[in-house]
Amino acid sequence: MTGFSLVRWGAMAAVVGACLFGGLRTIDVARAELKGKYELLKDEPSTHQKGKVKIVEFADFYCPHCHHFEETGVPLLVKEFGNKIEITMVGFPVIRGKLPTAFDMYEQAKSMGKGHEMKAVLFRTIHKDKIDGVLDRSIRALLIKEVGLDVAAFEAGLESGKPAKAFEDGRRWGERVKLTSTPSLLLDGNIKVDGANMTAENVITVIRSILEQDAKK
Template identity: 25%
Template sequence: MAQKKKGTKKVTRPSSSSSKFAFWIIGLIAIAIIGFIFLANNQKSDDTAKEEIDYANQPFLGEESAPVSIVEFGDYKCPNCKNFADNVVPLVVKEFVDTGKAKFYYFHYPFINVDSERTAKFSEAVYHELGNDKFWEFHELIYDKQPEDTRYEKVDVFTEDFLTETLEEIANKEEVNKVVAYFDTKAPEDAWKSDEALGGKLGVSGTPTVFVNGKRFDGQTMEDLNKLVEEAAKEKGNE
C-alpha cells in the first residue's frame, strides 16, 4: 500500500459463466498482490467497529439492490492502486458484482502529488456530467495510462490537457466541453475532498484501502475478502 505522505459512478461487466473453481485458480495468482497491498497496512481496525458511509452520488459497479457494498479508497497515481485495479478488481467484479452479492464503489483519496488531486477532481467532473458508465471508462483508462517511471510521483503527468485528451478517447466534443467547464468550478473539488475527509474519519492512511459494509478489510487473500462479504450479507439479511 502506498502510504500517505501529507496531512493535509454501471458499465458492461465481464461474463460470469466461468466456474467458481476457475475463479479461485485465477485468484491464487492475485494472492501475492493482495497480500502485498494489505500487509503494508499497519493500522489494523477493530473487527467489531463499523463506520457509516454515505454511498449516495458515488460511482459504483453492480446492481443497486446488492446487499453488500465494497469500497475502495484510491489514488490514480498510486502504483499499488493500479495493481489493484488491474489484478484484483476484475476478480471482485467476477465473484461479487456479477453474482449480485455486492456493489463496488470507488472513493477518492488523493495524496501523492498535485496530479492525484487534479485527476480526482477531473474524474468527479466526468461522473457528474457524463454519468456512471463513462466514469468507469475514464477510471480504467487513467490507470492504464499511469506511468511506469518510478520517478513519476514528483512529476506532473496528469495535467489538465492530458486529462482532457484522455477523455476525448471515449467522449465526443460536446461531452468533453461539458466536463471541462464543470472541472473549472469548485464543485468537483468539494466532491473529492468529501471523499478524502471520510477516509480520514475511517482511519485511511494509504491506498488502496477497502471497506465492506463499513468494516475495514485487513485480510490478505480473496478467501479472506469472500468471508467478510459473506458475513456482511448475513448481517444485512438480519436487519
C-alpha cells in the same frame, strides 16, 4: 508484482507493501454475525441493502497497489459475486507531491456517467503510459475524448469547482474513518477492511459472510 490469488492480493496487500498514509495497522475486531477480519465502525451508518454489498474503494490514482487492485482485484470480486456487489471508488491521496487533477477528472466524469471508464483510463495513463506529471489541457482533451465525453462540457464542469469539492469530501470521509493505506475498502458504510486485512481470502470471506447472513433472514 505478483498476481492475485484467493489467498492474497499479491503486491497490493499491506503485508507485502501498500501505499501508506501513516503506519501499518492490523485489525481483528470480533463480530459474531460475520466471518473474517475487519473493523466495525460504530459511528458510521450502515448502507446495506439485502442481497447486495456496497463496496467503497478508497484509492489513490498514483498508488501502484491501487492500480494493481483495479486491474486484478476488482475483476476477481466481480467474478466471485457478480451483481451482488456494487463497487464505487473514492479518491484518497496518499502519494505526496501530486496535483489533484486526476481525482477531479474522475469526479467530473462520474457526474457525466463515465466514472468507471475514466478511472480505467487514468490508471492506465499514469502507470502504463507513465504520464504521472501535470495532466494539462492537451492531455486531458485526449483522455476526455477517449471515454466519449465532450471536452468543452467536461472542462466547464472542472472549472465549476464541483469535482474538487466532491474529491475533498471523499478525502475527508477517508480521514474520518481513519484510513492508513490504499487501497482500503468500506463495506456497506461501516465495515472497514484495510491494512494487513486486505487479502483476497479475507475480503471474500467478509463479503460472503454478509450475503450468507442475508440469506438466513
